[in-house]
Amino acid sequence: MGSPLLAVRSLTKLFGTFAACNGIDLDIQPGEIHALLGENGAGKSTLVKMLFGVLAPTSGEILWKGSSVRIPSPGAARRLGIGMVFQHFSLFEALTVAENIALSLSPGISLSKVAEEASRLSHLYGLPLDPKAHVADLSVGERQRIEIVRALLQNPELIILDEPTSVLTPQEADRLFETLAKLKAEGRSVLYISHRLEEVQRICDRATVLRHGKVTGACDPRRETPASLARMMVGSDVASVSAAGTGARGEVLLEARHLSVSARTPFAVALRNVCLKVRGGEVLAIAGVAGNGQGELFDALSGEYPVADASAVFIRDKAAGNLGITARRLMGAGFVPEERHGHAAVPGLPLSDNLVLARNQSDRRTFLSGGVLGIIRQAVVRIASRRISETMDVRKSGEDPAAGSLSGGNLQKYIVGRELDRQPAVLIVNQPTWGVDAGAASRIRQALVDLAKSGSAVLVISQDLDEIFEVATEIAVISEGRLSDAYPARELTREKIGLLMGGMYGKTEGEEAAHAY
């Protein structure tokens, strides 16, 4: 190997006394796709933010083409030749593609020239884009292309991509991988951040694994197995989820009949004629790319935003569409929303209060006394809270800490455990392991499967196909607010799900081919 394009020597970033990055060493060669692997909170984002000049390192050195550099700002990083595509896009929805790109360039370049150059680059790299389209009308995949083209316009030698496939369908991801291969063939380097082992093995030449802010491995991902990579990421073997014993039996416990909901806000998705059935013993997983109506479906099924038509939702054979979340809980349903902070839990309140949050009416007799006064029996609640923490192995500091002081994985275990503790007949979970470390994720998935085994109906809404295949007995796909039919999990492949994600259900093969760009 020749001299590296970018080298990082003992780079450290402290936040107070907490070392987000601790003595990181990393080499990126010209013309390689280098993976940066790690769980949530492993320090990946902090590291790349230092490389892109968003954060200043506490100590350590960055070498660009062999000479030591200081990168005080994103502008400086761009001038060196580093481009970055963030996980969260910074685009103005009301502006066109060309206008958004022009905003990141120095003033004085005419819009038509930007549009011309952008469409040239987008064709060159297989990233079809209409410069005149408004961002608000574009899919997430197309928005990501804008970000990539925006980075390419600076003619960078190193492009950093932060979790780029987390918002893409499998087909869109394939297209992205082709683009990356082209960039590599031109001699550009790519730093590819992911926690998805499969795609890292597929496209990356080398991988650096981070855990707790330290490098725990540098390897050729193609020579490793997913298990060995996972071990480097997590530090121990992750228990695999056993879905044996699940399967439909008994009654339909949760049903949506032609559920339609108009969009509450201009950027929300309308639900159109959603039909689903979940029987006891079954885990129905709803796959889909983010922003296709998952949140809206959860809101309608949980009753946080009830619908006018009572018969749109049935819980244990009773019409519930127009009932609120409390009434649905009393019918035996439990709910786990996607967002932990400020939706499933109030971060500033202790865990025991967050138990009362979800169960103040369903467990009224246990948790409250004093009749209409509604005095909270704090001692009883604390005991129940301790029981949940022990069952779900929630690691926390102190007896009853604020929910916000727990790590994402531990808080999620508590939030899921809070519902499981009730043995709900119906459990609806949106993104059960979003941003959760692998150990906690496997624990949560097993708990969902176990609940189904005990005869409950479980509905899991998830963007993570690995998760879906681990837990689901049936799979349906949501796309633009429409839900596909449910298929037995055994019969579906990733490719089929990918086509359904693109809204291809019920169409012939020929039409599918025609839709491909």
Added chain:
Amino acid sequence: MRIELEKRANPSRLFSILSPFLALGLTVVAGGIMFALLGKSPGAALHGFFIEPLLDVWSLHEIAIKAAPLILIGVGLSVCYRSNNWNIGAEGQFIAGAIAGSIVPVVLHDWHSPLVLPLMLISGMIGGALYAAVPAFLKAHMNTNEILTSLMLVYIAQLFLDWLVRGPWRSPDAYNFPVTRDFAPEAILPELVSSGRANLGFAFAIIAAVGLWFMMRYTLKGFEITVLGQSERAGRFAGFSSRRMIWFSMLLSGALAGLAGVSEVSGTIGKLQPIISPGYGFTAIIVAFLGRLNPLGIIAAGLFLALTYVGGEAVQLTLGVSDKVTRVFQGLLLFFVLSCDTLIQYRVRLAFSRLGRGNEGGAH
């Protein structure tokens, strides 16, 4: 150069508790400087302001009289603020309660019955609550900003009272002065103890404070208020309605302000007149925050702010300083309370030139 506020990872618990005392200390220091600049001896002035009123039975009664409305309104406001409803119009609800409570003794002045006083208190509470219902309705159903609507309604209430006492309700026996007729004895709120003027209003304040403290501390309703105040979405998940909470908190604080208003006219003034409040409804906002939005803390804060009124009057007499001194003290106090709280939650950072260098790239 920019000044940035950076959230502290672990705000000190000790300083969170000390914050109001720190604010008090700083207020006293700043007040001393103010007196010195006015050419008065700071020691004597502060002694007159803060110590002398505590040494005299008469002025202790005055403190109780002035603390009563502050505490009553303050505890109501604390429920509003904790639930993220920013009722700034307690002064208007105070006046509305005073007017509604005066209907019986003014309009039905020939009716003598032991029922008069309870009726006045109830109608005072209803009046205050109805007046708070206006911004509550506008916020819950029209999504207007309750800070603006409740504040603007204060001026309407003040002018309406002014019109009433100069117009339809003016006493025939008052030589054309803008006052209503004096309330009959059965319309007067009884005194608390025989040693002075302090009336039942102070008892109402203590009962309300203890009651609301119990509600906030132990009941599901208090929990609902806390949750909705911190996160509306989590409240919805818990099955709580933020719209109902707007109504509950606004009506509750309006009713308490109304009770304070009717207690003031019935117990202290004995009639309606154009000005019935030295700004209790606004000062109560300071009381609520100085008491950390905790009803028991608000009792202490209310007593302290009442002291600033009484002390202000005292130094006005003894030192001949302006009556605005009281307002200045109250303003200083609110300023220091809020600054102490902010500095406990955040640290100030001066950012030099980093922004400039980033801009020079012209990229973002």
